[in-house]
Amino acid sequence: MRTPEHSIDSFKFVLDQIVGDLKGVFVGTHDVLAVLGAYYAARKMYGAVSTVAEAVYVHLLGRASNMDWVTNYGPWAVVTGSSEGIGRAYANELALRGLNIVLMSRNERRLARAKAEIEMDCKVRVEYIVADFASDNQTDLYKTIEAALADKEVGLLVNNVGVMYDFPDVLLNISQQKLWQLIHVNIGAATMMTHMLLSAMVDRGKGGVVVVSSGSSTQMTPQMTVYSATKRYLDYFIHSLAYEYRNSGITFQCLIPFYTATRMTGYSERLSKGGWIVPDAARYASSAVETLGRSQCTTGYFPHTLQLWIGQAVPNWLWMWGSEKLNNSLRQEALARLARRASRYGSQEILSDNSRTP
Ligand SMILES: NC(=O)c1ccc[n+]([C@@H]2O[C@H](COP(=O)([O-])OP(=O)(O)OC[C@H]3O[C@@H](n4cnc5c(N)ncnc54)[C@H](OP(=O)(O)O)[C@@H]3O)[C@@H](O)[C@H]2O)c1
Helix, strand or coil: CHHHHHHHHHHHHHHHHHHHHHHHHHHCCCHHHHHHHHHHHHHHHHHHHHHHHHHHHHHHHHHEEEHHHHHHHHHHHEEEECCHHHHHHHHHHHHHHCCCCEEEEEEHHHHHHHHHHHHHHHCCCEEEEECCCCCHHHHHHHHHHHHHCCCCCCEEEEEEECCCCCCCCHHHHHHHHHHHHHHHHHHHHHHHHHHHHHCCCCCCCCCEEECCCCCHHCCCCCCHHHHHHHHHHHHHHHHHHHHHHCCCCEEEEEEEECEEEEEEHHHCCCHHCCCCCEEEEHHHHHHHHHCCCCCCCECCCCCHHHHHHHHCCCHHHHHHHHHHHHHHHHHHHHHHHHHHHHHHCCCCCCCCCCCCCC
């Protein structure tokens, strides 16, 4: 009969055997380090190759698809913050793919113009809801939106609406009202709209939910602190949801654009000029829309993917140092513009800054 002492003896025996065998294989510590180094290098190499392969698939090969968007998602798409900028351009892309569109933003005149333009270009139905996601009465806001969408089979929700400070700045220069606006619009709208529309998608076993995050969420970004933190929330939100509903047939996607020339970047002439690195909204959206269903997390635009790779390659302290330098210079540019405007219009005050009431 075996006693515990026997077990200990036999374990020690086996261990001695293994150590003895390994000694035969590795002549010394150098060999062990060499194997660990080779393993590390192989893992890094695999990571780099699969990242490039994924980018090729998402940005190049995916474009050959002939997906039927209405069958795949459903007849209606809701795009928040869609009277202009990325949301407006993304809505146009969806309409070109046959989806009826519900536009949402605060300004009815801009919404009516966007509706007329999309209807002229595409043979789809376009409706709009005038809504302020920063409203003081958040409960009533979402009740009203829910009632307005009640008769629609919404297959795709694009949580695009987002606000930044008027220009990059440190926390104490941002008004409390602006901070609430960021929280309600950037976090609240995506959370509540998804909560409202996801259940019917789950019942139908198909649909799509997109959030528009930001490159500033990929590392800590000083002088865009609250903005980038709200965008980080979206990253976590959509990836966790994708896991929770992984067997539901619903597509989830987090888009992380870098600088795009829109009203949001209008505080800087350099950014407003646009180009290959800083595309306009139309160019960005036509690229991003094609990545839906191909990647759960993508910049949506290849030159932005290059920027993401650079950002991921540098240590956090370098990213923060660079962001602060860039944001300081963008703030100086914005303040100089505001000062010029103020002097042109004969005002002693700068009429717009981050602490002004929105
Ligand atoms: N542009 C960039 O460089 C950049 C980079 C990374 C991420 N993003 C993200 O991309 C998304 C779109 O940005 P964008 O550059 O296209 O912005 P934009 O040009 O400023 O457009 C924002 C849209 O949201 C609407 N909106 C703003 N506040 C609203 C509110 N309280 N309630 C309802 N609608 C509101 C605006 O319409 P009204 O004014 O008529 O309400 C407009 O249609 C945002 O989430 C942004 O954070 C942008």
